[in-house]
Amino acid sequence: MKRYVKIISASIIGFVLLFSIVACGNSNGQTVRVAEVTRSIFYAPQYVAIEKGFFEEEGLDVQLTTAWGGDKTMTALLSNGADIALVGSETSIYVYAQGATDPVINFAQLTQTDGTFLVSREKLDNFSWDDLKDTTFLGQRVGGMPQMVGEFVLKQHGIDPHSDLNLIQNIDFGNIPNAFASGTGDFVQLFEPQASIFEKEGIGYIVASFGTESGLVPYTTFMSKQSYINENEETVEKFTRALYKAQQWVDNHSAKEVAEVIQSYFDDTELELIEMVVDRYKSQGSFATDPILDKQEWENLQAIMEEAGELPTQVDHGTLVNTNIAENVIGN
Incomplete structure (x- = not known):
């Protein structure tokens, strides 16, 4: 775990430069810079939210960058190279355990099983x-x-x-x-x-x-620094609302329809293969159907980390998870 954090610290300067150069998106609406840990069909609802215009409907211009690694994704977030990160929830625990004064908060869950x-x-x-x-x-x-x-x-x-x-x-x-x-x-x-x-x-x-x-775990979630959420609560709620629309859309449409929407993100993969993968993830319940990261999932995550000898400290669900935003979105 310490090695993981050292890698983050050593990479911050480089990633400030990298993310200022490669991030791209349309030029409409309020800009939200999102760093995803990797490019994967596993993240289909995120791409659906972009392609179906759900973020745009909320007045957001999502600029998506792929970081290719959990340490690199968290580095981008901590160094202000990204506003929101899509990465495993364990990374927020690692950062918290190092005494972060501005902890990273999980506010919307994307996938709920291992992929x-x-x-x-x-x-x-x-x-x-x-x-x-x-x-x-x-x-x-x-x-x-x-x-x-x-x-x-x-x-x-x-x-x-x-x-x-x-x-x-x-x-x-x-x-x-x-x-x-x-x-x-x-x-x-x-x-x-x-x-x-x-x-x-x-x-x-x-x-x-x-x-x-x-079983169910918060495998990949959208997270941001507490300071960003405090200063941009309306933006984060809009982001979460768009995500929820996409989650519901994916849940209510066929694997083929989902594959057709996200195909442009996987140029080197045949449509039939994308459809097969989406169907596999849908059938095993990998895509969360709402953005709420509940307490049981959080505890299961920490049990898995503890079994692996990688849990630096037990962290209460309410310390690093904000469910209020997702609950408000669903309630409205």
Whole structure:
């Protein structure tokens, strides 16, 4: 956890410059700079909110930038390179534990399950979690939600990730798929659409969903510094209202319709594959249907972090989560 925070601190100056250069959007309405942790079909409701004009209806010009990493996303937020971050809720706890005077507050939930899948190099018609024992497992970054959920699920199935298998965690997030494709690992934990692409190409086969196995958690949420929320409460409420419209739209429309709306965000992915991934996430309840991050989800998050040995301190739900904004939006 300390290493995570040091990376954030060391990157602040660079990200002030980066986000002032690459952020882009339309020029209408009040500007809101959003930094997303990665570009993913997992975040479909966010792209729907942009493409269906829900933010514009609220008078907001959302400028979306992809940071490619949790530490980089939080760096952008802390350095005022972004107004709002879309990233795992665990990052707000890490920052809080360092004694932040301007804590990062989770105000709207986007996804409510883990978004990764277990991919096997070999096709296993009758997969058992015991099949992982004595194999090489290509995991995610230490301290990040994907890795913590992965270890949590493995332990639920009686597998000690640090003694029952060869766990690899030193590969950068963006290079994990390439490492597996080049022959590293017997199993890998992957997001979509990479998991389905590998299955289509015969590189690997999806055998389990970490989202289904781990239950409801605030996996990715929109968050901002307390000072920004205090100074821009109406803007944050408008943002949350637009998001809620998109969440409801996604929930009430087919995977094909969702895929058609967000296709422009994934130029290198076939429409049919986007549709398949959206359907998979919809069917397992990954997309939150409202922006409220409730207490049970927050406690489940901390249980997963504690099991992974990455929880620096217990934090009450009300300390880093603001549900008033989302509740007002839904109530109205």
